[in-house]
Amino acid sequence: MTNTIIQFNNVTKQYDNDPVVLDNVSFEIERGKFYTLLGPSGCGKTTILRLIAGFTEATSGDIYFDNKKINDIPANKRQVNTVFQDYALFPHLNVFENIAFGLRIKKMKNTEVEAKVKEALSFVNLPGYEQREIHDMSGGQRQRVAIARAIVNEPEVILLDEPLSALDLKLRYQMQGELRDLQRRLGITFIFVTHDQEEALAMSDEIFVLNKGNIQQSGTPIDIYDEPINRFVADFIGESNIVKGTMIEDFLVEFGGKRFECVDQGMHPNEPIEIVIRPEDLEITSFDSGMLKIEVTSQLFRGVHYEITGIDHDGNEWLVHSTKKANVGDKIGLHFGPEAVHVMRFNETEEDFDRRLDSYSEGEADGK
Numbered sequence: 001m002t003n004t005i006i007q008f009n010n011v012t013k014q015y016d017n018d019p020v021v022l023d024n025v026s027f028e029i030e031r032g033k034f035y036t037l038l039g040p041s042g043c044g045k046t047t048i049l050r051l052i053a054g055f056t057e058a059t060s061g062d063i064y065f066d067n068k069k070i071n072d073i074p075a076n077k078r079q080v081n082t083v084f085q086d087y088a089l090f091p092h093l094n095v096f097e098n099i100a101f102g103l104r105i106k107k108m109k110n111t112e113v114e115a116k117v118k119e120a121l122s123f124v125n126l127p128g129y130e131q132r133e134i135h136d137m138s139g140g141q142r143q144r145v146a147i148a149r150a151i152v153n154e155p156e157v158i159l160l161d162e163p164l165s166a167l168d169l170k171l172r173y174q175m176q177g178e179l180r181d182l183q184r185r186l187g188i189t190f191i192f193v194t195h196d197q198e199e200a201l202a203m204s205d206e207i208f209v210l211n212k213g214n215i216q217q218s219g220t221p222i223d224i225y226d227e228p229i230n231r232f233v234a235d236f237i238g239e240s241n242i243v244k245g246t247m248i249e250d251f252l253v254e255f256g257g258k259r260f261e262c263v264d265q266g267m268h269p270n271e272p273i274e275i276v277i278r279p280e281d282l283e284i285t286s287f288d289s290g291m292l293k294i295e296v297t298s299q300l301f302r303g304v305h306y307e308i309t310g311i312d313h314d315g316n317e318w319l320v321h322s323t324k325k326a327n328v329g330d331k332i333g334l335h336f337g338p339e340a341v342h343v344m345r346f347n348e349t350e351e352d353f354d355r356r357l358d359s360y361s362e363g364e365a366d367g368k
């Protein structure tokens with residue numbers, strides 16, 4: 001048994017004669033992990049779920065489930081269940097019958113149905129709710145019933161299409177933790193769709209960042225946050241300072257009219273690049289000792305830190321998160337280490353990007 005449960009090979013999707021929604025997309029999903037498809041509205045996230053579930057067909061390319069091509073397998077024969085954004089519960093059926101629905105279609109014996117519904121309800125922390133009517137439940141409870149209805153069929157994969165978006169912030173945080181915990185307890189694959197980057201970072205083993213029908217980058221939350229492949233990902237995942245610069249030589253970049261050490265290598269001498277520095281990696285120092293010098297243009301207290309913006313002498317705006325305060329009009333210096341400077345090449349493919357980053361750790365292992 002391989003670890004890959006779902007594979008997309010060069011999948012393209014176009015609805016009628018509209019523009020292409022997914023453009024030659026390839027990826028692999030491993031068994032037992034929590035995946036998130038993250039991207040702005042309309043980038044094709046739901047379309048990927050619909051292709052996996054069998055609710056729509058690929059225009060070209062192949063989709064595999066457990067190493068078997070499933071392009072022509074109908075939705076009801078696939079071992080996946082979907083939890084929809086609006087939960088899609090049957091309002092005229094009680095909790096028990098909503099959850100039992102799929103089992104009844106399979107003509108399962110009553111005693112078995114009862115046992116399975118009970119087990120599913122206890123999994124989602126709603127024991128004893130069998131007879132409750134759907135309209136007498138809160139949003140969070142309905143959400144749990146929708147999840148119970150998906151897990152009762154014991155699918156190998158659960159698809160979740162923005163399932164938390166209708167909940168208020170507090171409940172949303174709570175359900176994020178519950179869903180993550182549920183996935184671990186069940187040990188099955190979850191594929192979760194969201195356009196909320198914080199949610200993706202908090203919940204996932206692996207994130208696919210999508211834009212305009214393409215996967216821009218895939219990796220663990222830490223990989224994607226720390227080493228974004230391009231401006232789109234850097235901007236979409238968290239707040240960033242992104243400026244244009246030049247890679248002078250290995251481990252040396254120039255931006256804002258000055259040269260700085262970095263940890264990147266393997267580019268052409270004097271190659272134009274962009275750099276990202278996260279706001280929390282900038283440290284406030286005195287103006288004179290600053291590696292960058294800025295004049296503060298705004299300051300907000302955010303509870304755990306101050307959010308400070310300022311302009312350098314080239315007109316670049318810098319965002320700083322610091323526990324130190326600075327006032328509008330102050331001239332301050334900023335300090336950062338070589339690891340804080342993330343260099344991004346223009347139009348680098350994910351394969352080349354991964355190869356480049358791997359070569360850094362090989363270099364470390366060689367003692368270079």
Ligand SMILES: Nc1ncnc2c1ncn2[C@@H]1O[C@H](COP(=O)(O)OP(=O)(O)OP(=O)(O)O)[C@@H](O)[C@H]1O
Pocket residue numbers: 015018021039040041042043044045046047048195
């Ligand atoms: N059945 C359909 N017929 C025609 N176009 C469609 C259909 N479903 C989706 N689209 C189009 O495909 C594109 C991608 O839609 P999709 O729902 O996959 O995006 P998404 O990333 O899930 O967006 P959102 O976050 O807004 O749900 C959009 O431009 C959408 O209008």
